[in-house]
Amino acid sequence: MSTATPIVRVQDVSKRFVLHKEKSLKERVLSAGRNNAFREDFWALRNIGLEIDSGSTVGLIGPNGSGKSTLLKTIGGIIQPTSGSVVRRGRMAALLELGAGFHADLTGRENVYLNASILGLSRTQTDRYFDDIVEFSGIAEFIDTQVKFYSSGMYVRLAFAVAVHVDPDLLLVDEVLAVGDEAFQKKCLDKIASFQKEGRTIVLVTHTLNQITDLCSRALVLARGSVVFDGDPTDAVSVLRSGFQTTIAADEENARRTEPEPEPAPAFDIARVESIVVAGDRDDKSGQVVVQPDRPLTIDVTVDARTQLDEWGIGVHVDNPFGQVVVGTHSDLVKTPIPSFVGKKTVRFTFSDVRLGGGEYRVTSAVFGRGSQELHRITDGATFTVRPTATSYGPIGAAAAIQF
Missing domain, CATH: 1.10.238 (Recoverin; domain 1)
Structure with missing residues (x-):
């Protein structure tokens, strides 16, 4: 248990925004004073409770819309919570959005x-x-x-x-450093490092995850307005990169059970991607395919062609949880003869020396016809997990060694 004195105490804080569904001024006027058919409550924060110790550097990370900036603004007193309370002491300085506190004229x-x-x-x-x-x-x-x-x-x-x-005791920073050039970013990070040595408290929102692991002593992962992880920054980054599916799986499963069965996919005319399979070990608990970071990445894509394909191509790419492509290829890049066929055919993609970092990844594949016209695509047709190495962290896996 930490003996440091909290500089910020957030107690059971929730924040609700009201979303208006009116599409025009006329609809807004006509719906005034009527029922709530044109209003929807959006809870940006739900029952957040945390303490931030004096002298610590805390990172807030999560996907867009998870509540990071709302929480930071609530800590800074810019936004008042719908319920709960925030207690703060000392002088605060905040960089919460571009141009905040400035007058354009x-x-x-x-x-x-x-x-x-x-x-x-x-x-x-x-x-x-x-x-x-x-x-x-x-x-x-x-x-x-x-x-x-x-x-x-x-x-x-x-x-x-x-x-x-x-001379702030508490500095709040919300992603604005990403706007500056590289030289100024370095100057800012050096200043933050000097603040840390002086024992000042910093709360940082960023999508640059290496800033979390390099600067922070603690990190929180937010999703849908709730804290899903609070602890070591390296572990927090791993949780975020994994997509924290296990944390919210129950809610999603309950939502799926109440949804109607999807309609059958329309019949295809020429060809379609039928399946994507990633080679790897299957985890007994989660059922997820696990790929070792030091082994080739092998992906089998099965294509079903209703008519004979004479001029065709195929591609595949792997995305991280943020939707960023980490590796991909297609038949135009790899100079391999492409045979004509009709019916089903499995194409094997092999990526050597990929060395992905720990986390969950998704695979997308598409088949193309004459003139590179896309015939069919499966987005996120397969997922797999890479276990982080024991000696390094980050988006690239590596066997690390240190010599003295």
């Missing part, structure tokens, strides 16, 4: 004083820090230009420069 100089006052600095204090803020931002030549003429990168430079010079 004011100059950069004027916005420094405006933003600093919002963050709790007096004019005298801002005078003392002003030169350092401008130097850190690197936009001295534009400091007397209206910020409405700034690029997104210039916005972030100035906002971050102000935030880190107000």
Whole structure:
């Protein structure tokens, strides 16, 4: 049990937004004061409870729409929870969205004083820090230009420069660093590292997962407004990359049971992808195919052709849980003779030296006809899991060694 003093305490916090379904102003006027047919409750956060210790760096990760930014804004007091409470102590600085705390018609100089006052600095204090803020931002030549003429990168430079010079006890950062160029990102990360050495508290939302493992002492994975994992950053990244299917499988299964049976797929005219099979060991508990990171990745795709295919092609690609293609190929790239056939034919794809990192992956395949016209596609037709190596982590598996 940690003996550090919490700087943030989130107690049973839920946040509801009301979604309006009216498609026009006329519908909104006519539906005013009537029933809730045009309204829908969306719970962005559900019963969140956590404490953040002073001096820690906490990462919030999860898919889009999972509630990360809403939770960060709730911690920062920008959004009030529908139920529950947030207790916070110390001076806070927040970078929650591009341009927050800035006025477009004011100059950069004027916005420094405006933003600093919002963050709790007096004019005298801002005078003392002003030169350092401008130097850190690197936009001295534009400091007397209206910020409405700034690029997104210039916005972030100035906002971050102000935030880190107000002497915060708690710094909240929501993905905005991704907007800056590489050199400025490095400067920001170096500043965050110096904050850590000084014992300041940082809460970070990012989709750059190596920032989670490199910077954070703790990470939370969110899904559908709930915390599905809270602990070691490396484990959190593995949970996120696996798609945390086991955590929400029960809800999805119950939803499927109440859904009507899908209609049969329409009959195909020329050819279709009938099945995708990934070679590997099958886990006895989950039933998932497990592929070892140091072995070739073998995928068998069966094509069913109703008429003879003389000019055709086929492709396959593997996606991570974010929908990003990690590896793929098609018959135009691999110069192999393609035989004509009718009926069913199984095509084997073999990827050597892939070395995928730990996590769950999905396989998509498509068959093409004359002129590269797509005849049929199966998206996410197969899934498999790669167990992380014992000596490394990340999207690429490797056998690591250290020499002294």
